[in-house]
Amino acid sequence: MAAPSPRPAGSYGMDASWVPWLWAAIGIVYLVLAGFSVFSWGAPLWVTFLVAVLGLAFLAGGALFWNASAHGKFLVWRELLDELPAPARVLDLGCGRGAVTIMTAEAFPRADVTGVDLWRSIDQSGNSPAAAEANATVNGVSGRTRFVTGDMTALPQFDGGSFDLVTASLAIHNIHSPLGRRSAIGEAWRVLSPGGRLVIVDISKVDEYIVHLRALGAALTVRRAGWRMWWSGPWMATRILIAAKPGASS
Incomplete structure (x- = not known):
């Protein structure tokens, strides 16, 4: 049998609900830039890698905020x-x-x-x-x-x-x-x-x-x-x- 949820029944909204969306949006922008840098701009591989890592970091930050x-x-x-x-x-x-x-x-x-x-x-x-x-x-x-x-x-x-x-x-x-x-x-x-x-x-x-x-x-x-x-x-x-x-x- 699954353990009961620690969250009580009902609706509790989000704390500072705009924050995880902002972090996710910034992460997506960085990932899009990483794609452009490798396919359209011919940027060095290390630049593409750095921008992609930043994008993933912002997405992870938004996910952690949402989870908290x-x-x-x-x-x-x-x-x-x-x-x-x-x-x-x-x-x-x-x-x-x-x-x-x-x-x-x-x-x-x-x-x-x-x-x-x-x-x-x-x-x-x-x-x-x-x-x-x-x-x-x-x-x-x-x-x-x-x-x-x-x-x-x-x-x-x-x-x-x-x-x-x-x-x-x-x-x-x-x-x-x-x-x-x-x-x-x-x-x-x-x-x-x-x-x-x-x-x-x-x-x-x-x-x-x-x-x-x-x-x-x-x-x-x-x-x-x-x-x-x-x-x-x-x-x-x-x-x-x-x-x-x-x-x-x-």
């Missing part, structure tokens, strides 16, 4: 959630169409999970509360999930210490200013209960998060997510940061 968005991130999060102690209350920052929210509700059948987002389609195609709610319904977790509109840099709707687990998947780096990213980290830490865990899976700004969380007194573990979350290649790799808040055991 369509498959890899779901595998990584399934494995990550299996490592965590069971929470009762969870907040998913930048939840998008609800993938991590839903997988968390599935992993912890007694947990209530809230997803918050500004629903920007540039970050994930087809973003909307209705799309997230539809995905939760088709996976049978709508009774334990809710989706609210909110800015992760300011979460006045949530009291301090309200959640045993706070997650953020490829979301905080989309905040353009360092001050905004610091505010998001501060808010995540504020709403986290003593003994709770903040789990961030992200790309380019993880070193910033580490600095801020150490200043807040977090106990940190950081590791790489591996090739399954390469967003075109190892130069755009994903890291996993788990920050434990001092206090009573969650």
